[in-house]
Amino acid sequence: MKYQTSLSLSLLALLCLLAVSSTGCGGGATASSTPPEPIEPGIPYKKFTDAVHAVMMADRTVYASKVVTRLKKQDAPVTPSEYWEDEDHTIPLPAQMFRMGSELVFENPEAGFTYALKSKWPLNEQNGPKSEFETKALDFLAENPDENFYGEETLGGDKFFVAAYADKAVAEACWSCHNDHGNREDHYPEFAKDDVMGGVIVRVPIK
Amino acid sequence: MQGANRLWMSLIGVNVIVIGFVAYSAMAPGALTKTMLMPGKTSHGHYQIEMRCDVCHTEGSGIREDACLDCHAEELRRANDTHPSSKFNDPTNAELLSILDAQNCLSCHREHVDEQTLPMGLTMPSDYCYHCHQETLTTRPSHANFAFDSCATAGCHNYHDNRALYENFLNKHADEPDFLDEMVRLTRSTPTPPESKRLTKSNADAPEDWPTDETILDDWASTAHAAAGVNCGDCHSIKDKDAPKSDKNNEPRWSQSVALATCGECHQNEAETFLQGHHGMRLAQDLPAMTPGESRIAMHTDAAHRTLDCNACHSGHRFDTEYASVEACLSCHNDEHSQSFLGTSHHDAWIKELAGEAPRGSGVTCATCHMPRIEDEGGDRFVQHNQNDNLRPNEKMIREVCMNCHGLAFSIDALADSQLVKECFATAPSIHIESVDLARARFEEKQRKKEARLKKK
Numbered sequence: 001m002k003y004q005t006s007l008s009l010s011l012l013a014l015l016c017l018l019a020v021s022s023t024g025c026g027g028g029a030t031a032s033s034t035p036p037e038p039i040e041p042g043i044p045y046k047k048f049t050d051a052v053h054a055v056m057m058a059d060r061t062v063y064a065s066k067v068v069t070r071l072k073k074q075d076a077p078v079t080p081s082e083y084w085e086d087e088d089h090t091i092p093l094p095a096q097m098f099r100m101g102s103e104l105v106f107e108n109p110e111a112g113f114t115y116a117l118k119s120k121w122p123l124n125e126q127n128g129p130k131s132e133f134e135t136k137a138l139d140f141l142a143e144n145p146d147e148n149f150y151g152e153e154t155l156g157g158d159k160f161f162v163a164a165y166a167d168k169a170v171a172e173a174c175w176s177c178h179n180d181h182g183n184r185e186d187h188y189p190e191f192a193k194d195d196v197m198g199g200v201i202v203r204v205p206i207k
Numbered sequence: 208m209q210g211a212n213r214l215w216m217s218l219i220g221v222n223v224i225v226i227g228f229v230a231y232s233a234m235a236p237g238a239l240t241k242t243m244l245m246p247g248k249t250s251h252g253h254y255q256i257e258m259r260c261d262v263c264h265t266e267g268s269g270i271r272e273d274a275c276l277d278c279h280a281e282e283l284r285r286a287n288d289t290h291p292s293s294k295f296n297d298p299t300n301a302e303l304l305s306i307l308d309a310q311n312c313l314s315c316h317r318e319h320v321d322e323q324t325l326p327m328g329l330t331m332p333s334d335y336c337y338h339c340h341q342e343t344l345t346t347r348p349s350h351a352n353f354a355f356d357s358c359a360t361a362g363c364h365n366y367h368d369n370r371a372l373y374e375n376f377l378n379k380h381a382d383e384p385d386f387l388d389e390m391v392r393l394t395r396s397t398p399t400p401p402e403s404k405r406l407t408k409s410n411a412d413a414p415e416d417w418p419t420d421e422t423i424l425d426d427w428a429s430t431a432h433a434a435a436g437v438n439c440g441d442c443h444s445i446k447d448k449d450a451p452k453s454d455k456n457n458e459p460r461w462s463q464s465v466a467l468a469t470c471g472e473c474h475q476n477e478a479e480t481f482l483q484g485h486h487g488m489r490l491a492q493d494l495p496a497m498t499p500g501e502s503r504i505a506m507h508t509d510a511a512h513r514t515l516d517c518n519a520c521h522s523g524h525r526f527d528t529e530y531a532s533v534e535a536c537l538s539c540h541n542d543e544h545s546q547s548f549l550g551t552s553h554h555d556a557w558i559k560e561l562a563g564e565a566p567r568g569s570g571v572t573c574a575t576c577h578m579p580r581i582e583d584e585g586g587d588r589f590v591q592h593n594q595n596d597n598l599r600p601n602e603k604m605i606r607e608v609c610m611n612c613h614g615l616a617f618s619i620d621a622l623a624d625s626q627l628v629k630e631c632f633a634t635a636p637s638i639h640i641e642s643v644d645l646a647r648a649r650f651e652e653k654q655r656k657k658e659a660r661l662k663k664k
Contacts, residue, residue, distance in 0.1 A: 083375050085287065106296035116297055125346060130299035156301025180660075182653025203298055 046150055049163035049202040052113065056098065056200065057165075064094040064171055072173075080173075095174070112204070117167060119198030123183040127198075131155065134201060137164035141199045149199075152206065159206040167198040247319035250328045251503060252599075255485065259492045263318070275312040278483070282596065286368035286603070307338045315366075327600055333359060335366070349645050362602070362623035362640030371605035371615070377646035383614030385635070390568065390612050404436035413439040414461060426524040442469055470517045476589035478517075484593035486515045499539045510539040532572035533557065547631035548573060576608045601628070616643040 081090035129135040133153040149164040169175040175191035249257040263274040317330040334356035444459040471478030482491035500511030520535035557570030577594040597603040609618035620636035
C-alpha cells in the first residue's frame with residue numbers, strides 16, 4: 001500500500017513537471033521585452049473607400065481611353081470582346097477588366113477590403129444586387145447620380161462599412177453595347193451618356 | 208507456475224507484435240499495411256495513394272488545408288473553373304454559403320465514403336445547383352420543366368469546367384455537321400531536327416565494355432533520339448544530383464536503367480503530366496510504381512506485374528509511339544471500352560493510316576483521345592500524359608479532342624451516351640442532348656427582340 005502511494009506521488013510529480021515545462025515559461029519575458037509598436041492614426045472608413053474607389057476609376061478610365069479607344073481609332077487587328085477568353089486577337093472590355101481586378105482582390109486575404117460592380121439592370125443575373133443594402137444603394141444612386149451612398153451592413157454575422165459609388169455611362173461603346181445586348185431584359189432603360197448604369201460597392205470589415 | 212510465466216510471456220509477445228504492427232502502419236510513410244487503419248474505402252481517384260495518409264492528412268487525422276489544391280489547382284485553373292473558391296469571397300454570398308459551403312472542396316467531395324460516392328468523387332446529392340440557381344427555372348422558360356437535380360447531367364452543365372458548354376460557345380458551333388470536312392487543330396507530327404545533329408551507330412558513345420548489341424544500336428539509330436543528337440550517355444550516364452559540386456568523386460556512372468527524371472530533362476511536359484494521372488500518381492508521391500494487378504478496373508492477368516514507368520509504353524530503344532498509341536494500352540486494359548476499340552471506325556482509320564492508305568494523322572488511336580497533343584502556355588506542343596485529365600468529366604474531351612473531327616452537338620451527344628462510351632463509340636449516338644438547340648433558340652429570340660427594339664427607335 002505504501003509502495004502504491006509513493007508510486008502515485010511520483011507519477012503526480014512527473015505530470016506536474018511535464019505540465020510546467022510544456023507551458024513555455026519564457027514566452028512572457030520575451031513579449032514584455034519588445035517595445036510596443038507606436039499606434040498610427042487610423043484612416044476613417046469613408047476616406048479609405050473614397051481613396052480606393054478613386055484608384056479603381058482612374059485605372060479603368062486609363063484602360064478605356066488609352067488602350068481600348070486607341071486600338072479602335074487605329075483600326076487595330078485586336079478588338080475588345082466580351083468573349084475575349086475564347087476568341088483570338090481580342091482583349092477584355094473595360095468592365096470585364098474592372099471585374100477581374102475585383103476578383104483578384106477577393107482572392108487576396110491581405111487586401112483588407114472587397115469591391116464589386118453591381119447593377120439593377122445586369123446583363124449577367126449574378127451581378128444584380130444581392131443584399132437589402134445593395135438594393136437600397138443602387139436605388140439611391142439611380143436617383144442621385146452625383147452622390148455616394150454610405151452605411152453599415154451585417155453579412156454572415158460580420159459587420160461591414162459599405163460605400164456605393166455611381167457607375168455612369170461614359171463611353172458610347174458602353175451604353176450602346178448594354179442597350180443592344182441579347183441578355184438585357186425588356187424593362188431595362190435605354191442608357192445614354194452620363195446615365196447611372198450601376199454602382200461600385202466597396203466593403204471594409206469593421207473590427 | 209512455469210506454465211503461468213509462459214502464458215504471460217506469450218501474451219506480452221503477442222501484444223508487442225500487434226502494437227508494433229499498428230505503430231509501423233501508423234508511422235511509416237507509405238506502409239502497405241496502412242489500409243487497415245482506414246476509416247472507409249478510398250475513392251477511385253485516390254486509392255492508388257491511399258497508403259500515403261500524410262498527402263491529405265495532418266498528424267492526428269486532420270485534413271491538410273491545401274491537400275486538394277496541391278494536386279488539382281492547375282487542372283482547375285486550366286478549366287477556367289466556373290466556381291472558384293474566391294468567387295464566393297464577396298460577403299453578400301454569406302447566406303448562400305451557410306446553405307452550401309462552396310469554398311470547401313470537402314462539402315461536395317468527401318473521401319472514405321464509398322457507399323455515397325458518385326462519379327467525379329461527388330459525395331453529395333446531385334441537386335446542388337438548385338440551392339443557388341433556383342431563379343433559372345423562372346428566368347429561362349426553356350428550363351421550367353427540367354428536374355431540379357438534372358442540371359449537371361452529362362451534356363448540360365458542369366460545376367467546374369464549362370469551356371465547351373457555355374451559351375455563346377454552343378450557339379457559335381450549333382450548325383456544325385456531325386463529321387467535319389477535315390481534321391482541324393493539332394494532328395500527329397514528328398519534329399524534324401537539323402540533319403547536322405543526326406548520329407549514327409558509329410557515333411554511339413557507350414563504353415566499350417558496355418553490353419550493347421547490334422539490335423539496340425540499330426533501334427536507337429532509327430529513332431528521333433539519334434536524329435536529334437541524343438547519344439547513349441545522355442540517358443545512361445548519370446551523376447548523383449544531390450552531391451555537392453565540390454565532390455570530385457561524383458563522376459558520371461553508367462546505368463542500365465533510365466529514371467523518369469532523365470526522360471523529363473527533355474520531355475518536361477510529358478514527364479510532369481505523367482505524374483498527374485493514374486499511371487504515374489504513385490511515383491509522384493514517392494510510392495512504388497503502379498502495377499495493372501492493383502488496378503480497380505479490368506486488366507489482363509498476364510500484365511498484372513508490369514510496372515508503370517516511361518518504359519511500360521515506350522520500351523527502349525525504339526520508343527515506338529505507334530505501339531504506345533494502341534497496342535501498349537490494350538496489352539494491359541481489358542475493360543469493355545478498351546477492347547471494343549478494335550471494332551470501331553476510329554480503329555479502321557488507324558489501320559488505314561498505318562498501311563499508308565490514308566494521310567498521316569487521319570487515324571484515331573487510344574492516345575488520340577486520351578493523350579491528345581496540346582499546347583502549353585508558351586505555345587509548345589506536347590503529348591498530354593495525364594490520360595485522366597480529359598475524363599474528369601468526359602465533357603473535357605469535347606474541345607480538346609472530339610471537335611478536331613466532329614461537330615459540337617454530335618460530340619456532346621456521343622459523350623453523354625453511356626452505352627456508346629462502353630462500346631467505344633462504335634456507332635452513332637442514340638440519345639440527343641438539347642443544350643445546343645436551347646442555346647440557338649435563345650440567341651435567335653434575343654436577336655428578334657433586338658431587332659424589334661431597333662425598329663422602335
